[in-house]
Amino acid sequence: MKLRPILQTLVLLLLILFTQSCISNAQTPQIKVLGTTNSAEQKAVSLKSLHIEVQVYGNIATTVMTMSFINKGSGILEGELTFPMPDGVSISSYALDINGKMRAAVPVEKTRAAEVFESVEHRRVDPGLLEKVEGNNFRTRIYPFPAGGSRTVKISYEEELHPSAQQQLSYRLPLDYKAAIPEFSLKVSVLESSQEPLLAEQPDGSFSFKNKGTVFIAEMQKKDFLPEHGLVINLPAAGDQKSALMQKAGRSYYFLANVLVNAPSRTHKWSNQIGLIWDVSLGGLKRDQTKDLALLDAFIKARKNLTIHLGLLNNTFNKAGIFVIRDGNWGELKEKLTRLVYDGGTDYSRINSELLKADEYLFFTDGFSGFGPSAIALKKPVYTINSSLTADFSKLKYISARTGGQFVNLNIVSAKEALMQISKDEMQFIGIKDNPDISELYPALPVRVNGYLSIAGLSASGAENLVLKFGYGQQVMLERKINLDAAAQSAGVIDVSKIWAQKKLADMDVNYEQNKEKISELGKQFGLVTRNTSLLVLESVDDYIRYGIEPPDELRAEYNSLQKGRVRDKEERKNGLMKEAVAMAAELKSWWNKVFKPEKFFPKPDKSVESIGFAQPVPAMSRQTADAVVIAPESEQRRGSVQADRYALSEIVVSRTAAMGRLNSKIAGVNMTRQAADQPVIIVPEFKSDKDYMKKINGTVENAYQEYLAIRKDYQTTPSFYLDISNWFQQHKDTERALMILSNLTELELENAEIYKTLTYKLRETGNVKTESFTSHKVLEWRPMDAQSYRDYALALVDCGQYQSALDTLYSVLNQSYSMDNAVRDHGIEEIILAEINNLIHLHRSKLNVSKIDKKLIFDFPVDVRVVMNWNKKDTDIDLWVTDPTGEKCFYSNQRTKAGGRISDDFTNGYGPEQFMIKKAVKGRYKIEVNYYGDNQLSISGPTTVMAEIYTHYGTVKQECKIIALQLSAAHKGGVFIGEFTF
Numbered sequence: 001m002k003l004r005p006i007l008q009t010l011v012l013l014l015l016i017l018f019t020q021s022c023i024s025n026a027q028t029p030q031i032k033v034l035g036t037t038n039s040a041e042q043k044a045v046s047l048k049s050l051h052i053e054v055q056v057y058g059n060i061a062t063t064v065m066t067m068s069f070i071n072k073g074s075g076i077l078e079g080e081l082t083f084p085m086p087d088g089v090s091i092s093s094y095a096l097d098i099n100g101k102m103r104a105a106v107p108v109e110k111t112r113a114a115e116v117f118e119s120v121e122h123r124r125v126d127p128g129l130l131e132k133v134e135g136n137n138f139r140t141r142i143y144p145f146p147a148g149g150s151r152t153v154k155i156s157y158e159e160e161l162h163p164s165a166q167q168q169l170s171y172r173l174p175l176d177y178k179a180a181i182p183e184f185s186l187k188v189s190v191l192e193s194s195q196e197p198l199l200a201e202q203p204d205g206s207f208s209f210k211n212k213g214t215v216f217i218a219e220m221q222k223k224d225f226l227p228e229h230g231l232v233i234n235l236p237a238a239g240d241q242k243s244a245l246m247q248k249a250g251r252s253y254y255f256l257a258n259v260l261v262n263a264p265s266r267t268h269k270w271s272n273q274i275g276l277i278w279d280v281s282l283g284g285l286k287r288d289q290t291k292d293l294a295l296l297d298a299f300i301k302a303r304k305n306l307t308i309h310l311g312l313l314n315n316t317f318n319k320a321g322i323f324v325i326r327d328g329n330w331g332e333l334k335e336k337l338t339r340l341v342y343d344g345g346t347d348y349s350r351i352n353s354e355l356l357k358a359d360e361y362l363f364f365t366d367g368f369s370g371f372g373p374s375a376i377a378l379k380k381p382v383y384t385i386n387s388s389l390t391a392d393f394s395k396l397k398y399i400s401a402r403t404g405g406q407f408v409n410l411n412i413v414s415a416k417e418a419l420m421q422i423s424k425d426e427m428q429f430i431g432i433k434d435n436p437d438i439s440e441l442y443p444a445l446p447v448r449v450n451g452y453l454s455i456a457g458l459s460a461s462g463a464e465n466l467v468l469k470f471g472y473g474q475q476v477m478l479e480r481k482i483n484l485d486a487a488a489q490s491a492g493v494i495d496v497s498k499i500w501a502q503k504k505l506a507d508m509d510v511n512y513e514q515n516k517e518k519i520s521e522l523g524k525q526f527g528l529v530t531r532n533t534s535l536l537v538l539e540s541v542d543d544y545i546r547y548g549i550e551p552p553d554e555l556r557a558e559y560n561s562l563q564k565g566r567v568r569d570k571e572e573r574k575n576g577l578m579k580e581a582v583a584m585a586a587e588l589k590s591w592w593n594k595v596f597k598p599e600k601f602f603p604k605p606d607k608s609v610e611s612i613g614f615a616q617p618v619p620a621m622s623r624q625t626a627d628a629v630v631i632a633p634e635s636e637q638r639r640g641s642v643q644a645d646r647y648a649l650s651e652i653v654v655s656r657t658a659a660m661g662r663l664n665s666k667i668a669g670v671n672m673t674r675q676a677a678d679q680p681v682i683i684v685p686e687f688k689s690d691k692d693y694m695k696k697i698n699g700t701v702e703n704a705y706q707e708y709l710a711i712r713k714d715y716q717t718t719p720s721f722y723l724d725i726s727n728w729f730q731q732h733k734d735t736e737r738a739l740m741i742l743s744n745l746t747e748l749e750l751e752n753a754e755i756y757k758t759l760t761y762k763l764r765e766t767g768n769v770k771t772e773s774f775t776s777h778k779v780l781e782w783r784p785m786d787a788q789s790y791r792d793y794a795l796a797l798v799d800c801g802q803y804q805s806a807l808d809t810l811y812s813v814l815n816q817s818y819s820m821d822n823a824v825r826d827h828g829i830e831e832i833i834l835a836e837i838n839n840l841i842h843l844h845r846s847k848l849n850v851s852k853i854d855k856k857l858i859f860d861f862p863v864d865v866r867v868v869m870n871w872n873k874k875d876t877d878i879d880l881w882v883t884d885p886t887g888e889k890c891f892y893s894n895q896r897t898k899a900g901g902r903i904s905d906d907f908t909n910g911y912g913p914e915q916f917m918i919k920k921a922v923k924g925r926y927k928i929e930v931n932y933y934g935d936n937q938l939s940i941s942g943p944t945t946v947m948a949e950i951y952t953h954y955g956t957v958k959q960e961c962k963i964i965a966l967q968l969s970a971a972h973k974g975g976v977f978i979g980e981f982t983f
Contacts, residue, residue, distance in 0.1 A: 044073030048150055049183035054171065056161070056235065057191045057494045058245060059258050059454070061171050064093075064156040068183075069145065077145035078121075082750070084137045086159055087393040087409055088506045090528045091138055092498050093156040094535040096128035102154055104552040105130060105535035107524040113534035115785040116547045117141060118874075119821045120538060128537035130155070132529045133751040135367060135392030158498055161235070162412070163258075163452050169235040175203055175227040184227075187219040190235065191493060201232035244484055246462060247496035253462040254496040257482050259453045263470055264477075265424040272306045275358030275380075278337065279365035281314040281346040282716075282747040288387040292364050293337065294415035295385065295408070299362070301328040302419060308333060311356040314344035315371045315743040316736075319355050341709065345743030347372030347771075353379065363399070367392030370746030372774055381405035383422055390750075394509040401510065406448065427477060429453050433467040436460075442503035445510065455482075456500040462486035501526040546571045574823035577814045578854065581830040585857050588834060592861040592919055596900030598886060680921075680952045682962045684979035686731075689724040697725065701734045708741070719745055719755055720943060720967060723762070730766065739768060746775075753779045753789075757872035757911075760792055761947035761965040769799040787813045787826050788870070788911040791833065803844045810837050811853060825874075828905025832868065832915045835861075839955050862955035864921035864983065865901075867928055870913040872945045877933035878968070879906070880914040880948075881975055885924025890916055891931075908933075917954075921983040929975040932968040943967040948978055 048070040055062045071077055085091065094105040108116070110131055120127040121143045130140040145151050161169040171188075186207070190197050192214050199207065199218075204227060209216040244257035276296075279287075300306070304327055310320040323333040348369035360381045366388040374395055376382065382403040384396040387410040400407045408418045426448040432438060441457035449470060459466075464484050471477040501522060508515035508522075509531070516532055523533030538544055541558045544551040548570060551559045688694075693711050697704045708725050715721035722744045729738035745759045756779050763772035773796040780789040790813045797806035813833050818826070834857060841850055842860050850858065869880040880903065881891045888897045892906035899922045904915040930946055947965045952958075964978055 044075075045069055045071050045077060045079075045145065046179070047177075047181055050181050051183075051185045052173070052187070054173070054186075054188040055191065055493070056171060056189070056193075056197075056233075059161045059163075059169055060158060060245075060256070060494045060499060061161055062156065062158050062494070063173070064154065066152065066154045068150050068152040070150040071145040071147060074147050076147060079142035079145050079151065080139060081142075081153070082133070082137065082139045084135070084390045085157065087136060087391075087412075088502060089136070089157055089159045090132070090502055090505065090530065091130060091155055091157050091535070092495075092502075092526075092528055093154070094128070094130040094140065094529075094537070095154040096126070096142060096537040097152040098126055098537065098539055102152065103128075103537050104554065105527075105537045106550055106552055107527050107529075107533050108536045108549055109520060109524070110530075110532045110534045111782075111784050113536045114783075115819055115822075116536065116538075116549065119547075119819055120543060122821060125543075126537075126539040127543075128153075129534055130529055130536075131534040132531055134370075135390065135395070135750070137390055137750055138529060139750070158495065158502070160258075160454055160499065162454070170200075171231075171233045171235070173231040175230040177227060180224045180226040181222075182224055184223075184225040185219070185221045186231070187217070188231075188233065190216040190233075193235070195236055198234040199232070200234050201229045203227040203229060203231060207231075244466075244482055245494065245496055246459075246484065246486055247494075248462070248486070249458075249497060251460070253459045253484070253486060254456065254500050255459055255484055256456045256496045256499050257454070257466075259455065259468065259480055259482060261427075261449045261451065261453055261470060261478075261480060263427040263449055265426045266472075268423055268425045270303060270306075271359030272303075273309070273357075273359045274306055275309045275311060275356045275361040277311045277313055277351065277356070277361055277363040277365070278320075278340065279314070279346060279363075280312045280340050280342050281344050282342055282744045283346060283366055283368060283370075283388070284342040286388045286390060287364070287366065288410065289338075291387040291410040291415060292385065293334065295410065295418050296337075296362070297330070297334075298415050298419040299422070300325055300330045302423065304328045309356050309358050310336070311351070312340070313346065313348075313351060313365070314342075315347050315350070315740055316344075317347075317350035317352055317355065343709070343744065344740040345371030345746040347743075348376050349373040351376050351378060353377060360405070365396070366390065367395040369395075371743045371771060376403075378403055383408065385418075386410060394506070394512070398510045401445070425472070427470045427472060429455075430469045430471055430474065430476060432469060433479075435464070435466065437464060438466060440500070440504065442500065442507050444507050454503075456496070456503045458500075459484050498526055498528070501528055505530060572820045574818040574820060576816065577818075577823075577830045581814045581834060582854070582856050584830045585834055585859065588831070588861060589859055591902060592863075594900070596898065596920070598897075598899040598922060679958065679960060680981045680983050682950050682952065682960070682979060682981040684962070684964050685977065687727075687966055689720075689727070691720070691724060693721065694724055694728070697728050701729060701732050701737065704728065704732075705737060717748055719748060719758065723758070723945075723967065726762070735766075739766070751782050753783050754872050756782075757792065758945040758965075758967075760796070761870070761872065761945055761963075764795070764799065764947070765963040765965045769796065772796045773800050785819065785822060786874075786911065787816065787818070787822075787829050787833075788913070790816070791829075791836075791913075792870075794836070798840065803840055803847050804849065807837065807840050807848055807850070807853075810840070814857075822910075825910040826907070828907075829913075831904045832913055835866065835915065835917070835954075839959075842955050843957075843959070860955065861919075862953070863917045863919050864953060865916070865918045865926065865981070866949075866951040866954040867916040868913050868949040868951075869915075869930060870947045870949075871911055874910050876911070876944050877908040878912065878914075878944065878946060879931040879933055880916060881929040881931060882916040883927040883929070884918070885922050885926065923983050925980055925982045927977065928979045928981075929977050930968065931975050950979060950981065952981060952983075 046069065048068040051066040053064045069079065095102040096105070097103070105128065113129055113131065117127045117129040126143070128140065128142050130138060133139050140153060142151055142153065161171055163169055186203065193216055196209055196211065197216055203220070207218050207220050209218040244255040247254045306325050308323045308325060310323065310333065312318050312320045321336065323330065346369050349372045358380065360383070361378060362383050362385060364385045366386055376399055380403065382399055383405040384400045385408045386396055389411065397407045406422055408421060410418060413421065428446040429443065429449055430446060432441060437460040439458045441455060443455070455468070462484060463486055466482040466484055468480045468482065469476045470479070505519060505522060505528065508519050512519070512531060519530050520532045522528070523530035527535070529535055536549065538549065541551060541555050541562055544555065544559055545563055693715060696707045696711060722741050726738045726742040729741060742759065742762055745755050748755060756775050760772055760775045760779065763775060776793040776796040780793045783789045790809050794806045794809040797809060810833055814830060837853070837857065838859060838861065841848060841858060867880065867882055869878065871878050879892055881889055882901065883889045884897060884899050884901060886899060888899065890897045890901040890903045892903070895903045899918065900920060901916060901918040907914055928948065928950065930948065932944065945965060945967050947963065949961060949963055951961045953960065966978065968976065
């Protein structure tokens with residue numbers, strides 16, 4: 001018996017953006033309940049209280065934010081908070097309320113933390129997870145928000161305050177709230193200061209500092225408070241500091257120093273041939289265009305006479321003109337830039353120096369390349385310029401450092417200051433004079449010195465002089481001395497070790513692939529969130545023991561006591577599926593060798609022929625498929641008038657042959673050939689969306705595109721919108737726009753595997769195999785705990801002709817270690833994997849090394865028909881139904897048919913896939929349907945997307961495959977007709 005969903009879980013998105021950016025562009029807690037349009041549910045969760053405490057010591061600020069959210073609705077909710085952090089800053093502490101008390105999180109390897117979180121979540125208890133996603137952005141997942149109850153989250157971080165050109169340190173805290181906060185408090189303490197801090201901006205006019213010895217304190221407590229402004233505090237810089245802040249660690253000392261370096265600089269000699277690369281992806285709308293244009297204006301007026309080659313980047317890269325500037329007059333270029341349309345994903349690998357030739361490049365972007373690799377094929381200096389609150393600072397720094405350019409962060413410098421920065425060739429910090437007592441000094445990479453340099457390291461003695469070297473290249477031009485004095489310890493006020501760890505992480509993150517293991521270890525040691533280290537909160541000591549996770553200090557004694565004699569309660573894991581695979585191989589051999597003799601049947605009259613001429617000839621194709629996303633264009637090559645009219649069916653976009661593993665059709669820009677005369681015909685309905693916005697998309701493709709842009713603002717974060725519109729353009733043979741609009745999915749949310757799975761399905765359907773490989777590999781990076789991640793990537797490798805890598809990836813599914821939750825969820829997946837491993841070996845044996853494959857798993861079992869159904873969401877139950885010409889339906893409660901059809905295990909909680917096969921097809925028509933049984937979630941990715949793979953003559957040289965992807969929802973229960981084929 002299939003299990004229906006017990007609990008409907010809504011997902012919230014709580015956007016909390018606190019950065020060092022200018023207050024006018026900042027955003028603060030905005031709460032939205034996703035997956036529902038009900039206004040009451042949208043307002044169910046709100047911010048109950050916000051308490052902020054800030055301590056500033058020297059140029060180090062520690063911020064602690066305690067946020068409580070209340071759920072006024074009647075359902076249990078799952079919370080997700082996503083927020084960016086300033087460049088070089090990482091979350092250093094995270095806590096969640098458990099049974100009324102704040103429970104500190106502990107560092108855990110990222111994918112392991114996600115796996116444990118989801119396992120605990122399924123037991124309906126209280127886990128919490130904070131993880132780093134793309135760029136310097138962080139996401140916390142909390143479950144549950146009880147009906148009528150509240151949850152509290154506490155997050156803290158340390159940041160360095162860098163001096164401005166006016167030698168001031170500035171601390172910034174956005175407070176741009178849209179609604180009054182029931183309980184609000186703010187306290188700022190500036191320690192060891194001889195001068196009163198200046199409030200350049202404050203919440204309501206009542207906030208002021210009072211002197212208490214060498215400490216200045218400002219605090220406020222308000223009820224139902226709506227701040228009028230943010231908080232900006234200016235403090236005098238330390239001047240020519242000669243000593244460092246110290247922190248004892250065993251026999252060594254961590255130290256931190258901010259050094260004023262009045263180093264002479266050289267005027268940069270700019271070329272007159274400048275390449276301007278402007279990111280026009282959908283994410284470009286998040287950039288501050290005013291700041292971007294202000295810097296460009298200052299740059300051009302300073303240069304006066306130059307030639308600018310403009311390149312526009314989204315999922316493609318196009319040259320947009322050559323602009324000859326005279327006397328700083330750039331009106332034509334400015335007009336061009338202000339009228340640009342921002343649309344599509346971002347693919348840095350498209351940037352081409354041959355297309356946009358220049359001596360130096362200005363690249364305005366945010367550092368995210370979500371639709372392709374982030375490597376840029378430019379050898380000349382690239383100046384990366386960011387004005388977005390959400391950015392990948394490490395990537396931007398890497399691009400500029402590798403090419404000899406500079407990174408400019410317009411969130412912390414003005415256009416004038418940025419121009420000064422790029423107009424000079426600053427001296428670099430080269431390193432220190434040999435000193436055996438100094439180690440682990442960061443930054444370790446050469447960095448430009450713009451007035452100040454902040455360094456951190458380890459000292460063995462804690463009392464010595466440190467000599468810093470500065471110059472150009474390896475030529476030393478000047479030196480500076482720093483006094484290391486153990487007496488200058490921070491006395492516990494500032495954790496210098498965490499600032500040092502953040503500096504080390506920032507250095508290593510620039511070359512992440514080389515350093516990812518070291519980054520993981522450092523993150524776990526210092527409790528910092530990194531790309532592959534998360535912070536996890538579990539409810540009970542039993543959970544820490546079960547999953548082998550070291551608890552926080554508060555639970556250490558109980559943990560040690562209970563751990564004795566509790567080995568049997570440790571988490572069970574499934575170490576590989578090889579035993580199951582061998583058993584399944586034997587079962588498949590037995591099934592394939594069996595001779596099926598179905599009873600003679602007499603075909604039923606084709607009622608659809610009688611319906612020709614009616615408005616809706618086939619009910620199953622009308623209302624039940626109304627919300628479907630995929631649109632299959634009409635084939636220009638019909639196989640007979642009756643087939644052409646019947647059902648208004650059309651061939652799907654993609655047909656793949658066994659011999660090539662590539663596309664062999666010519667529809668909507670995909671290479672295609674006519675099927676052989678003896679090949680079964682696979683036809684699918686033309687699915688259309690009936691959403692209200694689709695009624696406005698009509699006329700010529702150009703008019704339709706303008707209509708799409710006009711209504712996009714109302715659906716900008718809705719994935720289904722882009723899928724529907726993309727399909728419309730695909731149907732109307734505008735494949736470039738279809739792909740561009742589809743690529744917007746990569747701009748909607750950071751590291752959303754469900755969205756990327758949907759995108760992968762659509763890319764496979766439309767034959768964009770190179771990008772399919774990229775997106776499926778992204779999902780594998782984010783979710784290596786799922787067997788389906790490996791399978792999706794392997795399918796993409798097959799499509800790209802990389803058969804050995806595909807085989808190795810498929811075989812790895814059988815050798816992975818899985819949590820018992822995932823092993824039970826995916827029980828039976830070995831049947832699908834075995835079919836695909838043997839298909840690859842049979843078709844491409846001469847190109848493959850199969851020595852590592854267990855010989856008991858290798859056997860040929862070609863079948864006339866194979867249908868596979870996949871979907872993009874876990875906790876979802878979707879059923880594959882295949883009805884043969886005798887009228888017998890093969891599905892979860894009838895897994896073996898009289899004609900020899902078989903269907904794999906029923907997947908009720910995971911991603912699938914489910915597979916139908918028949919060795920010798922009975923002559924006649926086969927109908928394929930999908931039944932949406934239900935799910936336990938609603939999320940930003942929208943309705944569940946399914947992908948059907950329909951194969952004929954599977955495992956032979958005549959193999960054909962057609963792909964169809966569509967979205968389903970609860971309205972699609974009862975069987976949605978997605979296609980048919982006739983033998």
